[in-house]
Amino acid sequence: MTAVARIAPVPSAIAPSAADLMALAHSRAVDDRQRLLLGVLSLCETNPPEGLSPVLEEIFLTLARQAERDMRQVLSTRLAEADWAPAALVHMLALDEIEIARPVIAGSPLLKDEELIRLLVEASLDHQVEVARRPRLSGRVSDVIIERGEPATLTALAGNSTADVSAEGMRRLVDHSRRVAALRLPLTRHPRMNEALATQMYMWVGSALRQAIGERFEVDETRLAAAVEEAATAVIPGHPRGAVAGEPINAERDEMERRLVDKLHASGQLRAGFLVRATREKRLSLFRHALATLSGFTVSEVDAALRHDSPEALYCACVSVGIDRAVFPALIHEIRQLNGGLPGHSGGEVWNRGPAMPAQAAQRAFRTLLRAPGKSAV
Secondary structure, three states: OOOHHHOOOOOOOOOOOHHHHHHHHOOOOHHHHHHHHHHHHHHHHHOOOOOOOHHHHHHHHHHHHHOOHHHHHHHHHHHOOOOOOOHHHHHHHHOOOHHHHHHHHHHOOOOOHHHHHHHHHHOOHHHHHHHHHOOOOOHHHHHHHHHHOOHHHHHHHHOOOOOOOOHHHHHHHHHHOOOOHHHHHHHHHOOOOOHHHHHHHHOOOOHHHHHHHHHHOOOOHHHHHHHHHHHHOOOOOOOOOOOOOOOOOOHHHHHHHHHHHHHHHHOOOOOHHHHHHHHHOOOHHHHHHHHHHHHOOOHHHHHHHHOOOOOHHHHHHHHHOOOOOOOHHHHHHHHHHHOOOOOOOOOOOHHHOOOOOOHHHHHHHHHHHHHOOOOOOO
């Protein structure tokens, strides 16, 4: 049992007498030093000073440095919202182990932007996350968090609805959500999220978050299709330009495309929008391997869908990996130009009929269509 655990802390509502404090000050016993610290704290809480004298500040710091862990925890909790507390003591507690630091990081008015930024630079990741969660965080500190790009602190900031995040900061958070999946859910709920940013996120989130975005914003599918088309033309570093329309796929190029897809998939960079990019660059082999990898179907199954007399199987495969049906008409147009007009026309545009198909249903429909080519999935 520690020395602190044996102490009955002085209640904050009962201030000790001057005689009691003098008696404790003359003692060298650890318990008495702890009692002295709590006594001075209770005295200040009962009669908050307008400003502590340098001598009293030094007493606080000296006693706090000698205090056991449990006592520092008490100090942090009781000084968390005190505007009279010694600033140097609050700064010391903010750099202590996270369980001690958390109350003052969350609530102390004495931690200004400079001190919070210092924590972001010098303290542990746990401390940085607590800074990002701090209520009413300033725009200056939010900008530093976004600039540093640490996933855990970005996610904490996205979940902090009271933080001051600028329009540019929100745009950058949404952009970070491409690689940091944990950002997506809190961003869909963020009070500063707007329709334009929500439409942008719609392109790379899963079906559940798409539904959440759709419930909050009126997502314009025409604008979404245009945005996907624009994103699909963005340059991927190290991605070689592809074959022209009509050029047959050779074994060497096919293997190169497969390796590229495997590399992108292993690094978490393979997305549904990449399929659109591949067709626009006239890389049918790249499209085949990317669709197979994203969907879990074999390349042979994807090839069968590409040779099908109806576009429905290919539509189901694309829906299963997250391609929106508003994008599919442009996609199938590009593929037919590269693939001798296949897959053929079905006599009705499947993507314009009925409600959107869930991913799992699309996977089942794809396999059904390959087994029975003459039947429709929708």
